[in-house]
Amino acid sequence: MTAPFHGWMKRGIVASPLVGLPLGLALKLYGTEAAANLAWMVATLPVLAKLAFDILVSLRRSEFGLDIAAALSMSAALLVGESLAAAIVALMYAGGQYLEAFAEGRAQRDMTALLSRRPVRAMRFDGNGLREVSAESIAPGDRLLIRQGDVTPVDGLIRKGIARLDLSALTGESLPVHREIGAEIPSGASNIGEAFELVASRAAKDSAYAGIVRMVEAAQRSKAPMSRLADHYALGFLAITVALAGLAWSASGDAVRAVAVLVIATPCPLLLAVPVALVAGMSRAARHGILVKGAQVIEGLAGIRTIVLDKTGTLTEGRLRLAGIELAEPPVCDETTLLRLAASLDQASPHVAARALVDEARDRGLSLAVPEAVSETAGEGISGYVEGLHLALGGWNFVTGLIALPDAAGRAQGQDGVPIVAVAIDGRFAGKILLSDRLRDGAGDVLGQLRSLGVKRVLLATGDQPKIAAAMTAGLPFDAVHADQSAADKVAIVKAEQRYGPVMMVGDGVNDAPALAAATIGTALGTHGSTASAETAGMVLLVDSLDRLPLALQIARRAREVALQSVFAGIGLSLLGMAAAAMGWLTPVQGALLQEGIDVAVVLNALRALSD
Template sequence: MTSEKARAGFNVVLLVIALAGLAAGLGLSLAGKPDFARAAWMAGVVPVLLALAVEILRSLWRGEVGLDVVAALSMSAALAFGETLAAAVVALMYSGGTFLESFAEGRARREMHDLLSRVPRTATRHRDGRLDEVPLDEIAPGDLLLIRQGDVAPVDGVIESERAVLDQSAMTGESMPVRLICGQEVMSGSTNAGEAFDLRASRRAAESTYAGIVRLVEDAQRSKAPMSRLADRYSILFLFVTVTLAVAAWWTTGDPIRAVAVLVVATPCPLILAVPVALVAGLSRAAHFGVLIKGAKPLEALTRARTLILDKTGTLTDGRPQIVSIEAYTALPSTEVLRLAAAADQASKHPMAQAIVAAARAKNMLLPVPTDIGELAGEGVTAVVDGHSVIVGGMDFVMRRIVTPAVLKKPPKAGTALVAVAVDGQLAGLLVLADRLRLEAKDFLSGIRRNGVSRILLATGDRRVVADAVTEGLGLDGARAELTPDQKVLLVLSERKNGPVMMVGDGVNDAPALAAADVGVAMGARGAAASAEAADVVLLVDDLGRLLAGLEVAVRSRHIALQSVAAGIGLSVAGMVAAAFGYLTPVQGSLLQEAIDVAVILNALRALRISPDWPQRITDPPQAAAI
C-alpha cells in the first residue's frame, strides 16, 4: 500500500512539473520571448523523459516491452526537430495519462482497501469476572468475547447472548442489518449494529473468515489477467505499426514533423490503460456483492466456463438438516411434540438435535430445562421435561425403550431421516428431517445457463437414490453419485473436452476438484477452510445466487474492457493515419490522443456501476426450516 501511495505521489509531481513547464512556456511565448519559452517547455519535458527512460529500463530488465517506448520516441523526436511545444504537450499528456491511470485504479480498488482497513487489532475478552483488552493473537477457540456496539467481530464465533443485530454489508453486500439469535454463527468482519452481545470464539483470528478474505484480497491485487498479458503482446504489435507508419510518413514526404505527429497521436495507448482498470473495477464490484474473486485471471476464466459441476451437500442443498414435517401418533399436537423433543435435545450437540432446537426457537417456543438427562452418543437422548418422560432419537433407540412399539404409517422418502419422539412410554410422533434443496437453486441453474454454461452436472459422495431425489425436476445434464475425492477430480478433467470447467463445492473433500477445475468456487460462509484456499472464487454469503451475480459482473467487466480497447485503438489508428497525411500537427495530435485516453479510462470505470440482475432480493437469513 505504501509503494502505491509513493508511486501516485511521484506521478503527481511529474504532472505538476509538466503542467508548470507548459504554462510558463505559453506565458513567455505570449510575452514575446520565444527563446525563454522553449527553455521552459524543455524544462517541463526533461524530468518526465528521464522518469520514462528509467521505467523503460526496468521493463526491459523484466523482459517486457511496452508502449512507454512510443512516448519516449515522440518526446525525443519532438525535441530533436525543434517542436518543443509539442514535446511539452506530450509530456503533459503522458504524465496526465499515468496520473489518470493511477487515480482510476485507486478508485477501482477503494472497496478492497476499505475491506483491508477494517481489520480489528484487539478484542474485549471475559476472564475471571472482568473484561480485558487483548491482542487478536491471544484469542483461542472457546474464549468468550464482548462485542460492543460498533465493534467489528474479530473472529468467527457463535452468539451466546439472546440476540444480536449485525451489519454484514462490508462482507456480503447485505444492505440491511441481519438479526441473529443465540446459537447462530457470526462471520468475522461483521459490525455490531445493535446492543452489545457475547460471542463464543470458534476459530483463532488467523484462521477466521475475515483474515482469510484479507489474504485473498491482497493476492488478488497482485494478480495479472491473461487478457492483460494479451494486451502486452498487442502493445508490441501496436508499437511496430506506429514506428512503421511514422517512418513511412517521413520517408515518402521528407517531412520529419509528420513522423513526430504520428508518434504523439499514439502516446499513450488505450490498450494498456483500459484492460487493468476495467478488470480491477470488476473485482471490486464483485466483492461488493459478496463474491471474492482471487484476481483478474479467475475473473476472465469465469466468463469462459462452459461446464458447471456442483457438489450436493452444502452447495446444491443447504447442508444442514431441517424439519420438513411432523407426523403425530397420539393426541398430542405436533407443536407439543416438537416442544418436548427440543427441550430434551438441548442437552445434545448432535446436528439433528441442534436442528430440532433451532426449529423450536424459531417458533418462539419457551423450552424448559430438562432433568435426569441420559444420552447414547449418536443414538438418542432421554430426559424428563415438565414431569414427562421424553425419549428422542433414532427409531431403534426409541422403540427399545417404549412399552408398545408402533408401526410406521409410511416408509421414509430417500434423502430424509426420521427422529422418533416418545412421551411417557408411547410413540408420540416422528420428526422428518432432510437436507433440503436451496431455495435459490432453480433460479440459479436457469440463470447460469443464460450466461453461457451449457452443461451442468451433480457430483456427490452420497448414494445414487439420494442424488436422484435431490436432482429430480432440476433439468441437470447428469448426476454422478458415490464419488470419492479423486473420482471428483477425474470427473473435472474428463469434462474439459466440453470446454472450461467450473466446480462449486464447500467441503474438504471438494478441495482437490476445486484446484483441478479451470474455475474453483468455494461456499466460504460455512465451508471448510481447505476448499476456500483451493478455490479461485469464494462466496462470502451462503447463497448460490451470488455466484450468478459474480459471473454477470465478470462478463460485463470483460465486455467493457474489450469495448474500451476497440474504440481507443480505432480512434488512435485513425488519428495516426490523419497525422501521416499531414492533417494533424504534433500539438493537435497530442491533444486528440489525450481526449481518447480520458474517454477510455472513464469508460473502463463503468465497471464499478455494474448492477447484476441477481440478487435483487436481500433478506435476513432463514432462522429455521418451515414446518
C-alpha cells in the same frame, strides 16, 4: 517499491508537465520562444526519466511493454524540436497514470472497506473481569464481550444475549440479521444491537474475516491477462508504428510527420482501459457480496461454458438435520449412546453432517467426550477413539471398507434419497443415522439463468449415493449427475469437461478444494464453507445464495465488454490519427491533443463497468 509509493509517483509525476506546459505557453505569448521551448523540455524530462526507469526495470524482468512507444514519441519530439508536442505527450502519459490510479482507487473502495474494518482489539473475560487485548492474542475457547459498535474479531458462538448484526461489509446485504444463543457468528460482523458474549471458535489468523482480507489483498495485487496480452504484443505494435512513421518520413522527407505518427501512437487506451474496467468489475462484484480474487478471474468468468456444482452446502442448504436412527440387529448399543459416541468423534470434523450430529447431541443435553487418534478422509468419513472404543462413521463405502458385514441387511442405505451416516463400533456395524437436507430456494431458477447467459453444460458432482443425488436433482436441468464421487473423481470430471471450454467448479467443502483448484474458475461459498475451499477458489460468494452465480457472470461479461469497447475504440481512433499524421494532415501538437482526448474518453468509458 511499495504500492503507496507507486501511487504517489503516479500522482506526483503529473505536476511537472502540468506546471511546465502553461508556463511555456505564457513565455511564448511574451515572445520568448526559446525560453518557452526550454520550459516544455524541462517539463518533459522528469516524465521521460521516470518512464525510462520503468522500462529498464521491465526489461530486467524480461517484460516488453507498450510504455516503449510513449518514451519513443517523447524522445523523437524533443530531438526534432517539437518540445510543445513532447510536453503534451508527457502530460498525456503522466495524466493517464494519474487517471489510472484515481480510477483504480475508486474501483477498489468497496474492497478496501473490508481491509479498513479489520478488528485489532477485543474485550476478553479474564477471571472475574474484562481486559482489552489484541485480536491476534485470542485463542479458541476465549470468552469475549462484543459491545455495541464492535466488529467481531474472530469466528465464534453466541454464549449469552441476542446479537443484532450488520453483515453488509461481508455479504453486501443491507438488512441487519438477528442471531441467538448457540448461533455461529463470523468475524468481521458489526454489532449494531446490545452487547453479547461470544466464545471464540478460531484464532484471528484462521477466522473467516482474516481469510477474506488475505484474498482481497491478493486481488488488489493482481494483473489482468488482457493487460499482459497487450504487453505481449507490444513489439508488434511498436514495429507497425515505427514502420508507418518511417514510411511517412521517407515519402515526405519531413521528420516532423514521423514524430506526429509516434505521438498519436502512444498506446494509453490499451494501457489504461483494460485494468480500469476489470478492477471496476471486481469492485461492483464486491458490492454484491462476491469476492473476486483478481482481475484475471473477472476476465475468466466472462468465458465460462461449463459449471460443475457440488451438492451438500452448494445445491442444498447444507444444514443437515437428524431425521432418525436405525440400529443394527442385534443392537450394539441404544440410540442415545450411538448418537453421543458419533457426535463425540465428529467434533473433530468440519463436515456439514458432522455439525448436524454435534448440534443434535448438544440440543439433547448429551455430554460429549474428547476424541483421540482421529483420522479423516475428506468427504468420505472419519475414524478414531472415543472412551476407548474405536469408531468409524461416514459414507457407506467408507465404513464397509473398514468392517465386514454379516449380511446385506444394511445395504438399503440412502433409500428414498435420505442421506445417511453409517456407524461402526469396534469393528461391528452399529447402525445408520438418517439425515435430511433441503434444496436451496430458487435453485432451478438459478440454473435456468445460467443457461440464458450462455453456459452450455451444468453438472452435479457429489459424494452422496446415486439415490440421494437423483432425489435431490429430480426436475432440475442438469446435463449429467455424477454421484458417489471422491475428491479425485471431482477433479477428473472438471478436467474432462475442459474439452468443452472454460469450467467453473462450485463447492464449499474440504473435499471440493482440489476440484476448485483444477477448474478454470473455482467458486466457493465462503459463509459456511471450509477455509481450504475459500482460499483455493478464485471467487468466493460471501452471501449464502446461489443467485450470486449468474450475477457474477453478468458483471464479468459487462466488465470485459466495456474493456474491449474501450480498447477497440481507442486503438481504432489512434490508427486513424496515425494515418492522418502520416499524410501530413496533423501536426505533432494536434496529434498529441487528439490522443489526450482519446485517453480521457476510454478511461471514462472503462469506469462504466462500475455501474449496476
